[in-house]
Amino acid sequence: MEPLNYLASFIQSAETGSFSAAARRLGLTPAAVSKNVARLETALGVRLFQRSTRSLTLTSGGERFLQHVGGPFSSVLEAIEGVPQDDGQPSGVLKVGVAPAFGREYLLPLLDTFLQTYPAVLPDWHFDNRAVDLIGDGYDAAVGGGMPLSQGVIARELLRTDVVAVASATYLEGKTMPRHPSDLAPFDGIVRRSVATGRAKVWTLRHDSGAEGEAAPRPRVIFDDPEAMAHAAMRHLGVALLPMPHAAPHLHSGALVRVLPGWRADAGPVSIYYPSKKLLPAKTRAFVEHVTAHFRRPEVAAWFDSSRYP
Known part of the structure; x- marks a missing residue:
């Protein structure tokens, strides 16, 4: 299988533009990937890459070779992976x-x-x-x-997944229940921070009637995990806007209740x-x-x- 290893190192290096990135994909060291490519170049008698300390670029010969072998090599790998093992059982x-x-x-x-x-x-x-x-x-x-x-x-x-506003009955006790998302402004908010952006998420809720409103309770705590938000809500810390997979178990048990029934956001x-x-x-x-x-x-x-x- 050595020729396949040489080709894999070449193709991954070409796709990523780096021996290091190719090595991470292949589970090898960068030195091993570089050596495999060098052996392939020796076997072909063609330089496939221009190397420098900062970049790795295909030569014209490398580009032509990649065009010829890229598709067929993928098909060969898929065929190898698709060979049934253990009497056809997934393994x-x-x-x-x-x-x-x-x-x-x-x-x-x-x-x-x-x-x-x-x-x-x-x-x-x-x-x-x-x-x-x-x-x-x-x-x-x-x-x-x-x-x-x-x-x-x-x-x-x-x-x-819908996003809905929830809180514990204990937290809501004695408070005037909100009728519109904007009514959440004075409520303590259990806010979610986006993992991707680092910013607090603000949801626009839509009613079954078609009305819309921004739900922005006053931040009391900020988490980056929706399950932690659910547990904070069950500890009576405020209102949380939760995706249904995280809200449903606690709504079903009664540990949390809906705030703003009929209002929801589409979380995709x-x-x-x-x-x-x-x-x-x-x-x-x-x-x-x-x-x-x-x-x-x-x-x-x-x-x-x-x-x-x-």
């Missing part, structure tokens, strides 16, 4: 990136039946609120919301992301289908429906 390490609270609450319960059905798969899950680099970091799949849909990545929507979809390969590895295809089938069930979709929690 191997399944590297998945998941949002922490969503993963713990809604994905971990799916592992039992998945592992019973596919015992040769070894889940390797990474819990992080930040969007992962699916291709660059070698993930098989990721589950979350708001991930940029980069080239080579497919997203399958699992559910749409939660999706499962995976590489757009013609021959998707069996382990990835099995996981995607398993998760998607679960969230397509009517009773699961109803759990996230904000209208059932007036």
Whole structure:
């Protein structure tokens, strides 16, 4: 397989413009990638890159070679990955990136039946609120919301998420209940900081009638994790604007109640992301289908429906 290793080092270096970035993708050292490319150049008798201390650029010969081998090489890799193992059963390490609270609450319960059905798969899950680099970091799949849909990545929507205002009954006791989002201004706010921008999120809520209003309670605490916000609300610290996956369990139990019933914001979809390969590895295809089938069930979709929690 050495020629394939040489080609992989060349193609990844060409795509990233760096031996170091290629090494991270391939799980090698930069020195190993550089050596593989040098051996390929020796075998071809052609210099493929112009190297300097600050840049790595393709030569004209390198550009022509990349055009010829890039597509066929991807097909060869997909064919290798698609070869059935263990009598056709999905197997191997399944590297998945998941949002922490969503993963713990809604994905971990799916592992039992998945592992019973596919015992040769070894889940390797990474819990992080930040969007992962699916291709660059070698993930098989990721589950979350708001991930940029980069080239080579497919997203399958699992559910749409509403953002609703919630608080504990104890916190609301004795207060005049708001009727419009602007009425939240004097309330203590459990505010979320955007991981991407570092700024506090401000939501525009829409009513079933079509009216709109900005919900901006007075910041009392600022968190970057929606599950922490839910727990702060249950400790009577104020009003939180939460996506339904984080609000639903506590609305269902009665630990939190809706503020501004009928008002909501669209937070976009939660999706499962995976590489757009013609021959998707069996382990990835099995996981995607398993998760998607679960969230397509009517009773699961109803759990996230904000209208059932007036």
